[in-house]
Amino acid sequence: MKSALIAGITGQDGSYLAEFLLDKGYKVYGMRRRTSTPNYENVQHIKDQIEWISGDLTDLASLIEAVRISDPDEVYNLAAQSYVAASWPQPILTGNITALSVTNMLEAVRIVKPTARFYQASSSEMFGKVMEIPQKETTPFYPRSPYGVAKVYGHWITVNYRESFDMFACSGILFNHESPRRGLEFVTRKVTDGVARIKLGLQNELRLGNLDAQRDWGFAGDYVKAMWLMLQQNEPDDYVISTEETHSVRELLEVAFSYVGLNYTDYVVIDPKFVRPAEVDLLIGDCSKAKKKLGWKQEVSFVQLIRMMVDEDLKRVQAEARYMNVMALS
């Protein structure tokens, strides 16, 4: 039985990856940071199948212990301060967690189990003010946020450990990927949650920032398979994972609102609070290397993804509203 250590298992990708590896028969160790209120929402359904280890990305001793306990064949570093907008008000925290702590993870692996295969969650946000359309593995980086800058560090330190210590370290340059488990502050989920609330009469407007930004949005469940595939190859390498399509926030609104029979222009309000100090205007990835070498391809289209998210949010918001009504009557 193979074993895997996942840092960031409570997040969107960590939860899908854990499901995927459990299905493949892996022993899955999940590293989570201690919090006063436990946050198992995304992994509640598989919580008992996971071996839990307490650790924080900023604490090397805890990472060394996590690698020692799990003795992993594969290590997936998905943990990060992952919200771009939060990286301006908290640039140092973002640098400590999203950049420097990648070295902590790599050091823990190098010291305790240098033969383990390592995956680093790199990001299309590194392309920022894009130097080439579409973006591929060789496109130069031009990050536009403290988060993007931090991810560039994480990417290069992963490449550096591969080249310096002969470690099997891969960097997956993943374009935006979403799901019903996406955090509520990210634009897709903010929209699908807003659509559900508006449709159910619980909200009458949705406040957003730049509607012209374009992203290459895929389904997280498809993308975790690519992470695993990277670690099954004969040689470590870096890969772009994307859908090769781009859509604006405006198109996202059209798809989500029209699905429930509404017109987004009746509800969306532009709020400068959500406009970023520097924007990434357009992302679209060329993932031909991953298609060819990994045999990876996306299964869920953009429209299917957004409709899936709206459906799940309608169910959840309806259940919450019913519960509140029962509580109010009791």
Ligand code: NAP
């Ligand atoms: P996410 O939902 O925000 O999950 C982030 C995870 O990191 C959570 O489990 C979080 O734990 C954990 N974490 C944060 N700080 C930590 C710390 N100091 N120590 C230990 N764990 C910590 O992110 P995601 O969407 O799943 O993305 C996974 C990774 O891929 C991230 O590195 C992200 O930057 C990168 N990425 C994401 C996308 C995308 O579109 N989703 C695209 C490219 C790259 P808590 O639950 O305790 O907060």
Ligand code: GDD
């Ligand atoms: N979050 C948010 N909220 N974004 C908005 C809003 C709003 O109210 N209004 C417009 N947007 C625009 C943002 O300005 C951005 O251009 C786009 O919607 C997408 O924003 P997010 O969903 O927050 O994602 P992101 O592209 O900044 O970052 C995500 O993808 C990266 C990969 O490219 C995150 O998952 C990162 O962790 C990931 O690395």
